[in-house]
Amino acid sequence: MAGRGTPGSETAGGPARHLPVMLGEVVAHLAPKDAGTYIDGTFGAGGYTRAILEAAECRVIAIDRDPSAIAAGGELVLAYPGRLVISEDRFGNLDEVARMLGAPQVDGVVLDIGVSSMQLDEGERGFSFRRDGPLDMRMSSSGVSAADLVAKLPEAELANLIYRFGEERHSRGIAKAIVKARAEAPIVRTLQLAEIVAKVVWAKPHEPHPATRTFQALRIAVNDELGELARALIAAESVLKPGGRLVVVTFHSLEDRIVKSFFANRSRAAAGSRHMPAVNAAAPSFRLVAKGAVEPSEVETAENSRARSAKLRAAERLDAPAYSGADLDGLLPPLPDPDSRRSNAPSRR
Structure with a gap:
């Protein structure tokens, strides 16, 4: 289930090449642009961060709660001077981290919920x-x-x-x-x-x-992983600019269910009723970029067995305000x- 790692090591499941899962699909759906600011909420070994920095002349704020990941990322920070900051924190706090680093709004957020290969x-x-x-x-x-x-x-x-x-x-x-x-x-x-x-x-x-x-x-x-994921989705909604992209890669059904439910809820205009006319209902805050879940190619799963259970979902932030009074418990199984x-x-x- 690990999606983030480095080549040439061995996993709990036996020898495997450690490659960022669906790297091409992630970058394509995130669509980095020059002068943009992006959050990699699950830095790991930095596979997605490096790809984003190479795709455009942009800035990346990377987050990881694992001190060893932060320490290992120093070389990448030096390779992209002035364009990468790595913060030791939980990705559920990504909105607070971004604001503290002078980015109250960002152009994209990517989350890879798999366990790091290093771990x-x-x-x-x-x-x-x-x-x-x-x-x-x-x-x-x-x-x-x-x-x-x-x-x-x-x-x-x-x-x-x-x-x-x-x-x-x-x-x-x-x-x-x-x-x-x-x-x-x-x-x-x-x-x-x-x-x-x-x-x-x-x-x-x-x-x-x-x-x-x-x-x-x-x-x-x-690690309160499901609660952390739900908080990260809500945080991403609050920090993304209109037109900004949220891309999430999950590795088991519980995670995917949370992401699917969040995107369905936020991309659908609430139906009106006699108690709440449609004109007063919350407008959708996201537009689905990927219709349903994107799965890895047969070539990738043949090369990287860890990718077999991965699913990618992506959506684009609309002009509507973030939903108020977001119900965290409503997202959790x-x-x-x-x-x-x-x-x-x-x-x-």
Whole structure:
């Protein structure tokens, strides 16, 4: 699921070339222009930022919450003097970052919601279920870790978290196994957790690792990834100039659902009713640039297996004001009622 990285390293899923996913499509939909200002809200290894800077004589404000990404970006800053600033922050604050850097309005925003290849490659970051390391998963250096969640959450809450954010149908069985294991010894290593999950969920050799969805769920929860995405979309709406483009690349259905819902809501004029005539309804603030989701080409997926699940959506800012009283919770997937789900007992076929 990583979309940002550097060539020549190895991922949690095995050897792979690390290339920015749908780089050509991103630049084409963003359409950088000379003298414009653009925000790369998910800098990573700088693949999109470099491409934007090469596409036009423009300025880029890059954001990443990972201190290691900021440090590694210094060389790129030097390569484009006066045109690139990298800020250590959350991309949900992209509007505040831009204003602090003297850009209250910008010409484009790009977000790649995939995990950075650098994060996956370093076992010590705790993202990988194939590399041993501390069960961390924090993109920044502060806050609750995955080990904290695994150690403290009650079984029902843990099952719901894995079901909600991992879309894992065996969530109850996994949560039960985790609670049983942690009663015997603390779960503090990535391979330790992966082995616990693998005893519950069986997968064929060509299928994703049994722990894939569980690790995804914990990573999303630790970093509040869905909430961060929703805040970033609302922030982009407030900072984009009329005619500015918002381009978002997602890597799983939960992310794509949020982006799709946001663009549908903002690109459609609200229907009138006897309580709110159409003349008083909010005007659309975006026009869809890409009709539906753009997917990577067969050539790209053959060269970069990480691109297979990627989807790109893009829209252009209109003259209408940003929606007031934006409902953050309305963009987020609801927590399922555990009593309404089908049983998902442990499966070892």
